[in-house]
Amino acid sequence: MAEGNKAKGIVKPERPGGFLDFLPADYLARERIFGIIAKVFRSYGYDPIETPMVEFAKSLVGEDETSKNIFYISNKNKNMTQEGQLGLRFDHTVPFARLLAANPYNADTKEGIKLPWRRMVVGPVFRGESPQKGRYRQFYQFDVDIVGVSSMMADAEIVAIIYETLTALGLDDFVIKINNRKLLNGLAELLDVHDRAEVNRDDITKAIFRILDKLDKIGLDQVLFELTQEPDSIFDPAPNLSSEAGEKIKSFINIDGDNYEKLIKAKTVFAGLSIAEDGIKELEQILGFTADLGVPSDKVLVDFGVARGLDYYTGPVMETSLLTAPEFGSVFSGGRYNNLMERFTGQELPAVGASIGVDRLFAALRQLGLLDVSRATITDVLVMRIADNLDSEYLEIAKIIRRCGLNTEVSMLEDRTFKAQFNFALGRGVKYAIIYGENESIKRTIQIKNLSTRKQTEINFSDLEIYFNNI
Numbered sequence: 001m002a003e004g005n006k007a008k009g010i011v012k013p014e015r016p017g018g019f020l021d022f023l024p025a026d027y028l029a030r031e032r033i034f035g036i037i038a039k040v041f042r043s044y045g046y047d048p049i050e051t052p053m054v055e056f057a058k059s060l061v062g063e064d065e066t067s068k069n070i071f072y073i074s075n076k077n078k079n080m081t082q083e084g085q086l087g088l089r090f091d092h093t094v095p096f097a098r099l100l101a102a103n104p105y106n107a108d109t110k111e112g113i114k115l116p117w118r119r120m121v122v123g124p125v126f127r128g129e130s131p132q133k134g135r136y137r138q139f140y141q142f143d144v145d146i147v148g149v150s151s152m153m154a155d156a157e158i159v160a161i162i163y164e165t166l167t168a169l170g171l172d173d174f175v176i177k178i179n180n181r182k183l184l185n186g187l188a189e190l191l192d193v194h195d196r197a198e199v200n201r202d203d204i205t206k207a208i209f210r211i212l213d214k215l216d217k218i219g220l221d222q223v224l225f226e227l228t229q230e231p232d233s234i235f236d237p238a239p240n241l242s243s244e245a246g247e248k249i250k251s252f253i254n255i256d257g258d259n260y261e262k263l264i265k266a267k268t269v270f271a272g273l274s275i276a277e278d279g280i281k282e283l284e285q286i287l288g289f290t291a292d293l294g295v296p297s298d299k300v301l302v303d304f305g306v307a308r309g310l311d312y313y314t315g316p317v318m319e320t321s322l323l324t325a326p327e328f329g330s331v332f333s334g335g336r337y338n339n340l341m342e343r344f345t346g347q348e349l350p351a352v353g354a355s356i357g358v359d360r361l362f363a364a365l366r367q368l369g370l371l372d373v374s375r376a377t378i379t380d381v382l383v384m385r386i387a388d389n390l391d392s393e394y395l396e397i398a399k400i401i402r403r404c405g406l407n408t409e410v411s412m413l414e415d416r417t418f419k420a421q422f423n424f425a426l427g428r429g430v431k432y433a434i435i436y437g438e439n440e441s442i443k444r445t446i447q448i449k450n451l452s453t454r455k456q457t458e459i460n461f462s463d464l465e466i467y468f469n470n471i
Contacts, residue, residue, distance in 0.1 A: 018138065019136065019137055025375065026362075026373060036165070037168075040164050040165045047117070050123065051092070051098075057070065059095075060094055071127075071137075072085060089126065091125050092121050092355065093143065094340070100349070101344035115147060116149045120143065122141070124141075125141050139358070142355065143353060144158065145354075147349060149350055155286050155316045155318075156286045160295050163290075163299055174321065175321055176300050177320070178300060178303070178306065180282055181313050181317055182276060182315060183276050184307060185276070187208075189273055199231075206311055208239050209308075213306075216326075227245075227246055253305045255269075263280050287302075312339060314336055314338045334353050337352070380430065381407070381432045382425040383397050383398050383401075383409070383434040384411050386437050387438050394410050401464065404469050411424065418435075422449075432451065435447035448467065
């Protein structure tokens with residue numbers, strides 16, 4: 001009976017779907033990925049910042065699909081409730097816009113954010129959506145943005161950063177697809193999208209964007225089906241396009257040729273539509289600047305099917321696909337969002353950026369066999385504790401090696417045999433094992449085993465610091 005009561009108190013060790021645990025080997029592998037990404041971003045002069053995971057819901061809520069998946073925070077504290085509804089950030093871009101609006105530059109005091117400004121940020125974001133392969137409810141995003149620059153040089157720099165980051169991570173089979181929302185706005189004009197009953201033209205156009213953004217996931221036939229579907233009600237912004245309009249979209253998406261041939265053909269399609277012509281010109285400029293930045297031409301692809309579902313994009317948009325793992329979708333995406341500041345300041349501010357979904361990329365790298373999980377510890381050196389009466393000396397050895405900048409632990413295995421401790425060090429990916437037993441204590445020497453090369457070196461105890469300072 002007592003055992004039954006005790007069992008009732010046991011909680012099943014399960015985690016919610018869409019949330020991940022990272023044991024040391026995976027954590028350290030992901031940490032190395034963070035370091036590689038940060039190094040590339042910083043090489044272009046991007047300043048690191050941090051914003052809170054929690055924002056006022058009114059700052060987060062917009063009209064795009066992502067903001068509908070906000071995790072709201074429930075708190076019974078009366079003061080916090082009066083302060084306003086809180087939610088977990090779903091990306092880093094909206095908090096970035098809020099931060100900019102709250103810190104305008106003051107020329108007199110020299111305080112605030114002076115434009116133009118390059119910024120980078122990394123941290124978890126949260127989306128209350130159905131988890132699937134490579135898509136999670138909590139995941140790390142690493143963002144890079146330039147604000148205060150209208151020139152397409154900024155957009156090209158973001159494309160170059162995407163290329164250099166993925167290359168630095170050991171990837172080669174990828175393509176950066178670019179399009180321009182101005183072409184899609186021009187397409188809406190070409191299709192003669194107009195107000196309908198209780199739905200305005202802008203909402204219908206946004207619905208077209210969101211459906212086009214699903215092209216890689218559901219295919220062209222299903223996209224055309226959704227674009228021509230009748231609305232469920234007078235308030236439904238379903239595009240309800242004619243079959244003729246659907247054919248125009250199909251022809252636009254299927255424009256072929258190399259990048260410049262596609263743009264030449266698009267000029268014919270959009271002749272006389274100034275917004276689309278502006279978009280084509282911007283894409284031409286980006287292609288020129290990315291070439292100047294050393295991005296190979298085969299890594300950048302003009303793709304008129306790229307829409308990016310978020311409503312705040314206003315110009316060039318970009319998505320990066322892994323050719324050998326397309327099922328993971330875009331691993332590094334973004335675009336220009338000149339209007340996002342309006343909700344905070346009432347004024348436009350040119351900005352462009354992209355974000356890399358680190359956990360999605362992590363899963364893709366694992367599948368492609370490009371993830372190094374050989375080390376399950378941060379420990380560089382393990383001091384093997386093989387003698388019963390030398391604990392003070394083991395602690396002294398560890399202290400000396402730490403002074404040399406190496407992570408060092410003294411073994412605390414219950415099994416004090418050489419075999420058990422050596423296998424423990426080997427299995428965790430430790431770089432060096434210190435062997436110091438009764439014989440070494442008498443001779444005042446230390447055996448150092450390099451576990452990568454299996455080479456063993458004997459040195460004088462007094463030379464320990466010199467040895468590790470010179471490896």
